[in-house]
Amino acid sequence: QVQLVESGGGLVQPGGSLRLSCAASGTIFSINTMDWHRQAPGKQRELVASINKNGRTYYADSVKGRFTISRDNAKNTVYLQMNSLEPEDTAVYYCKVNPVLGSGYWGQGTQVTVSS
Numbered sequence: 001q002v003q004l005v006e007s008g009g010g011l012v013q014p015g016g017s018l019r020l021s022c023a024a025s026g027t028i029f030s031i032n033t034m035d036w037h038r039q040a041p042g043k044q045r046e047l048v049a050s051i052n053k054n055g056r057t058y059y060a061d062s063v064k065g066r067f068t069i070s071r072d073n074a075k076n077t078v079y080l081q082m083n084s085l086e087p088e089d090t091a092v093y094y095c096k097v098n099p100v101l102g103s104g105y106w107g108q109g110t111q112v113t114v115s116s
Helices: none
Strands: 002-005 008-011 018-023 031-039 046-051 058-059 065-071 077-082 093-101 110-114
Touching: 002 093, 008 058, 018 031, 018 093, 031 065, 031 077, 046 065, 046 077, 058 065, 077 093
Parallel strands: 008 110
Antiparallel strands: 002 018, 018 077, 031 046, 031 093, 046 058, 065 077, 093 110
């Protein structure tokens, strides 16, 4: 049984920063990519950032230059540093862990609200 525990969401003013964490526990033989996705009200879930086991990263255009994804392989943990937050970043943020073999695992989601 694999569990993902997310933390770090909350309410922040425009221009502020938040750091999300997602720790995976349980039996995962080999993790390939670790992702952050988000879903705003009335919108489809979208991929925000991804990092593979070698540290190669991908960012959605909307967050490039503002968000940074990183991971600690020893702790099976992925982070998302979010700076210069905008009201448009308001969403539920989900982490996803993708094993080399088999289906991926989703976290429960953490709310991020950017508002003055």
